[in-house]
Amino acid sequence: MAPLSRFMTLGSSSLLLFPLLFLMLAGDSWQAPHNPLSVQVQCLESHLVVSVQKDLFGTGKLAKTEDLSLGPKDCKPSALPEDVPLVIFEVGLHECGSVVQVTPDELIYHTSLFYRPHPIGSILRTNQAEVPIECHYPRWGNVSSRAIQPTWVPFKFTIASEKKLDFSLRLMNDDWTSESTSTGFQLGDTAHLQAEVHTGSHVALRLFVDSCVATLSPDKNSEPRYDIVDFHGCLVDSLSDSSSTFRAPRPKPDTLQFTVDVFHFVNDSRKLVYITCHLGVTAADQAPNHINKACSFNKSTNSWFPVEGPPDICRCCNTKDCGSPNQSRGLFPISANPWRRAAPFQQQQIGEADITVGPVFLAMNISHHTPQEPNPDFVEKYAALSLGLSLIAVLVFTLVIMALALLFRKHNSAS
Incomplete structure (x- = not known):
């Protein structure tokens, strides 16, 4: 159980919080993520940030954002573009139905990340998953027997x-x-x-x-x-x-x-x-x-x-x-x-x-350049112009052939 977030403190003279992150995988009826780094959590001063790789199980199949939720109240993630490979939850420690446990040495905030895939038609190809999350905050106290100090x-x-x-x-x-x-x-x-x-x-x-x-x-x-x-x-x-x-x-x-x-x-x-x-x-x-x-x-x-x-x-x-x-x-x-x-x-x-x-x-x-559809009027005018030019070209070619034929006949008669 090693800390995965930096040192922070809460505003209290008798209580200091050092956030530690513990991840526990659920039981047999749930499929556990293949890669433990697919879910990462930052336990901060007053809230926690959960980052979830869409390739939750390391199989190449991406989880849909709407299939992921946090806590018993099914809190939804922050809005990110669909092509981002991460799903981000940023919630307060007391939000989404999280439960706080007070021990002699710690405050422990419990919540869970849920993956509940929706069926396509009448079939479902992926198991559900639950990743329990705990943020541990050790409690420190300082007691002094000195008298109350003056107000100055x-x-x-x-x-x-x-x-x-x-x-x-x-x-x-x-x-x-x-x-x-x-x-x-x-x-x-x-x-x-x-x-x-x-x-x-x-x-x-x-x-x-x-x-x-x-x-x-x-x-x-x-x-x-x-x-x-x-x-x-x-x-x-x-x-x-x-x-x-x-x-x-x-x-x-x-x-x-x-x-x-x-x-x-x-x-x-x-x-x-x-x-x-x-x-x-x-x-x-x-x-x-x-x-x-x-x-x-x-x-x-x-x-x-x-x-x-x-x-x-x-x-x-x-x-x-x-x-x-x-x-x-x-x-x-x-x-x-x-x-x-x-x-x-x-x-x-x-x-x-x-x-x-x-x-x-x-x-x-x-x-990306997307070709535009040609203007119908322009197409019609262009077709008419092309036809006219083609006819002119055929006529010129015919006249040239006829002229060459006449010259050839005259040449033969003279010889």
Whole structure:
């Protein structure tokens, strides 16, 4: 039983969740998938993503999307084009009739993926299948005998111990008014991405996108990979032949929007792309600097410019030396107060998270020439013209033969 998804946490001071994935195959009356990788699950902070290969049994026969459902409530998958070899379910942990089991050490969410093929006429050629799915979240608790601390404990410590930051990364529609209902793109399109942090009742925070990488799997370290944002907020994709840019001004300090021109990996037939971004926050009143910035490249001026702050904070985007990749942005500094130094989680990078959006489907737009039906009037005129030209050609040929015959006779008479 090994974890198949990255570390995430839920917003609670007494409960931390580490998602682990367990897959169990059903009993004798159900056919089990031949390839265990045909069903993959990501157990995330508040929801799970189930990716199902249509070639579920490895036989070459593709399952129909309408034959697959999730949970006792038969939740339907996300909408994807029919030629995509995957079926994607993205649901909340408590949705689709899932059951939660509480043990002394874990929270366990139970659900199942169902394959129920519909008969063709009166015959059925494929067995049904069920893949039970469990997401295990170990429970951690911290108990202290210290007295209640005074109310003047600053926000920077409170947020570190309560851990209520909720990060998100979403695909938006073209006018940024709502989340996009489609994840399908074609080359030449522009993807609109919006990163946010929800702080509840806490004071204002300013969000930054440290880095973003595009990959062909949810693993941000997989190959091939393409860096979109790097060096603590430099949108390096804007250096290429693209119009990718951070959008200024921000709609809110806790929101950052940017566009990316759609692309694909050369020499790879896969059409699904995942974008993983490392997000972080500072206090809203903290001035932007070379670590906390959002910089795009302006080709007309051949220079970098920030969403906010002085232009010189983007200067390190040219040198590619904006601090180490893991350098903390300093939202939760270690205090000189010994009580705060001993506080749990104080030295963890609590104001940062990796968030993945995807899979994004790329449709390769191949144009096919379809011959058009000829215009009937044009056909009729063309036929008449062809007939006329044919008659003229026959007449000319006949006259030439007759002329040659007369010349031949005259020549014979003269001789």
